[in-house]
Amino acid sequence: MKQDSSKFFVMMLLLAITLMAACSSDSTTDSTNENGNKEGQAGGDLQIGVVSDPVSLDPHGANETVANTINATIYDRLVYMNQDSMIQPGLAESLEQIEDTVWEAKIREGVTFHDGEILNAEVVKLSLDRVRDPEVAAPVAFLFGMVTDVRVVDEYTVHIETEFPFAPLPAHLAHTAGSILSPKLIEQSYEDLANGENPFAAANENPAGTGYFKFESQQPGNSVTLSKNEEYWDEAAKVDTVTFKVIPESLTRIAELETGDIDINFTVDPSDVTRLNSGAETEIVQVNSTRMVYLGFNTEKEPFDDVNVRRALHMAVDKDALVQGILDGVGIPANTPIAPGVFGYSEGIDAIEYDVEQAKELLAEAGFENGFDVTLLTDDNRERQDLAVALQAQLAEIGVNVTIDTYEFGTYIERAGAGQMEIFLGSWGTVTLDADYGLYAVFHSANIGPPGNRSRIVNPELDELLDAARKEGDAETRIDLYAQAQNKLYEESPYAYLYFPDNISGIRSDVEGFWQYPSGYFYLRDVQLNR
Structure with a gap:
């Protein structure tokens, strides 16, 4: 077995500091075989x-693993993460935080797109403006919601201005959402949009980056x-x-x-x-992964608008049995939405414990002493199918009769994003290694639907905590705010966290x-x- 033994969890504050040092000099990834072969x-x-097919070959139009993997080879970003999860220079020779709310990127000269267009600061601005444009409605726009302006300083310098100090910005720029597209594609995208057509169609049909x-x-x-x-x-x-x-x-x-x-x-x-x-x-x-697998509840549909029902189903799940039975032990149970080692993870978070009898009592309090019938949405991945069957058996112990509704992955994603389900299986990876991505995208009311909040949970107190955490500059205070947010999620239970495979x-x-x-x-x- 080839086991990746490199350290992959790095605090994002340290990533930003490392970036400012590392990006000041030219750097490339070492191509030497890491495994000694x-x-x-x-x-x-x-x-x-x-x-499955990629949802889109436009990196602003998709946020799923197959699309991200393909798009990461076609398009470059200003920076990227290496095998040790450290930020490295990409299309930006350097990226430096010159003020609390201003990052300066020095763009590489002499870089050509696949269609012959030339990279410069104006082109970088076009892409970073487009991904944030409400008219385009990119499902990854939330990654740059704190960016207020991208300003061209000279032909190869841009300033990225944020509403508040935001230490994880380099990691967000390293995400495929930060990809820089050919200006020809962006021009065609806006022409299509003006004609009432899909703004992601041009890149999906003939993508052109610098990758x-x-x-x-x-x-x-x-x-x-x-x-x-x-x-x-x-x-x-x-x-x-x-x-x-x-x-x-x-x-x-x-x-x-x-x-x-x-x-x-x-x-x-x-x-x-x-x-x-x-x-x-x-x-x-x-x-090891940062990907949380979960059982989600559509909080807009009865009876899952009742927190006691959500908590009851969460309480009826034997996570240890799932890790052993579904993963053959290759993973760990999830008691929080944030994986150990990700910035914002805390060990002292309140957790819903496995307790079948207490689950039955909560259902009775909610008026479902004899249980109820429910349909579970999932895709046709074999692990998900096995997981659905295991959960069907576990929930039957509290009188919840589950019918499994299976679709191919593309249709599943569409239905989950549109809220066309009662309960559903899903997963979310904290790709930036910072809790902002693992919590703000998934549980803030601004991101209901395709961007990430598929439980459709709306809680003003939770929103305030997540807003405060992404604006806070002090690392320890951020960690405390994320702990409060996760304890609020414990109370609300929009998801039953299952495991990190x-x-x-x-x-x-x-x-x-x-x-x-x-x-x-x-x-x-x-x-x-x-x-």
């Missing part, structure tokens, strides 16, 4: 099995193919092409990995780890240089095929 050969065609791979073709339901950007401004990709093959069935992905039809299987169910580890030509890459991918033994972020998606520039 023989170096692979340049060239070749990399085949990756994924569970180490460039778009070749997409066959919906089948594949997305990219080719090496021979004119990349930094160290070039090692393989000639990469094809993301849509293979919804997890066992089919496993079989294709074993036969060599794909080189990387993203993702692997925990029950298949032993099989791949024992294979002659397959291995596992595993890393490890991120697991399967690879062919001749694949080198592959690694994953704690959030789930992975870095492909340095992948080589040792053939």
Whole structure:
């Protein structure tokens, strides 16, 4: 087994400090094999099995793992996170906080987009203005809600101004939402918007960034193919092409990995780890994650507008049994929405304990002494299917009869975002390693729907705590505010937090240089095929 042993949880305040030091000098990612294996050969065609089509090839139009993984190779950001989760220079040669509410980015010169357009400060402003534009309605706009202005200082300098001091801003800029698009795409996007069309259609059909791979073709339901950007401004990709093959069935992905039809299987169910580890030509890459898997409640629909009903169902869930039965022990139970080690995590948070009898009492108090019937929304991922069945059995113990409603991933995401469910399974990764992303996006009333608040919870006190925490400059005070917010969530229970699973991918033994972020998606520039 390849186990990523690098430290990946870094406090975001330290990330910002590190950025100001690290970004003052030129830096590139070391392509040396981290696992001590023989170096692979340049060239070749990399085949990756994924569970679904990307929601969008416009990085401002999607926020799910398949899209983020693909878009991170087509587009660059001002900065990015390396394998140690440290902020590194990207399209910005430096990013420095020159005032409490002003960050200065020095843009690289001589960088060209895949369509021939030239990178400069005006182009950076176009992208950062567009992702924040209410008319565009990007589902990732919440990441930059604190930004008040992006000002061009000169041809290769921009100032990013924020409403309040915001230490995690570099990590937000490193998210794929901070991707810089070709100005031609942005111009077409606004033309489409003016004509009443989808503003993300242009980039979805012919994406153009500055990334180490460039778009070749997409066959919906089948594949997305990219080719090496021979004119990349930094160290070039090692393989000639990469094809993301849509293979919804997890066992089919496993079989294709074993036969060599794909080189990387993203993702692997925990029950298949032993099989791949024992294979002659397959291995596992595993890393702890920041991704919380949860049972969500639509607080706008009866009876889940009653906090006692939500708490009762939460109380009826045996999380330890789920970790052992669903994950084969490859993960930890979740008693808070924030993973251990993420900035804002606290051990002293109030937690709802497993107690079937108390759950029955709460249901009786709510007027459901004999339980009720409910439909659970989920997607067709095998782990989610197994989890749905396990929860169906656990909730039956308190008289809640669950019908499982399964959709392919794209439809599931649409229904969950639109509130077309009673209860649902989901997951959220704190990709910035700061609690602002794991809490503000998911539980603030400003983000109801596709941006992240799919429970549709509205609590003014919670909103105030989350607003105060993102505006606070003192790290200890922020941690205390996030602790208060998580205790408020304990009272409201919009989600039953279930577990933090490890991120697991399967690879062919001749694949080198592959690694994953704690959030789930992975870095492909340095992948080589040792053939």
